[in-house]
Amino acid sequence: MARQGYGAPAAGPGSQMSLVRSWAAGVVVLVVTEYVQMSLLYAHLVGPRGVGSFGAALLLVHLPNLVCVTLAVWAAARVHPEPWREVPVRHAAAACAVPAAAQVLTLSLRWERTGFESLTFWMSTAVLLTGCAAGLLLDRWREAGA
16 A cells, blocks of 8 residues: 555545544444433433433433444544554544534523533533543543553
């Protein structure tokens, strides 16, 4: 395979397909985990009015979302193939694009409740960043152990 400068693999149809495959894995895992979270936790514990306190929001909303984002990033990172996973920016884009896009979509649909001054905005952003970091760390840990 021809290589470009800085040790990066040459761009081509295979490089785009590696991104699409990673994003597809991330979408599937994020949708399934969020569905399980919504059907088990929200339906039975949260209810239609939402949570009443910061602690309840943290326990019933943000921590489960952290698990969902971490698993989606990890799945997308695991599916991202060689030699493209050796390019850190490309690997991070392959792994973290789906949760980031879901975050942007969620915030844009509920902007009146999640403006910049809202604690919900900052908590969900912290969950996104922590989940992306944790998913990438799990991927590196798994790769080092293999």
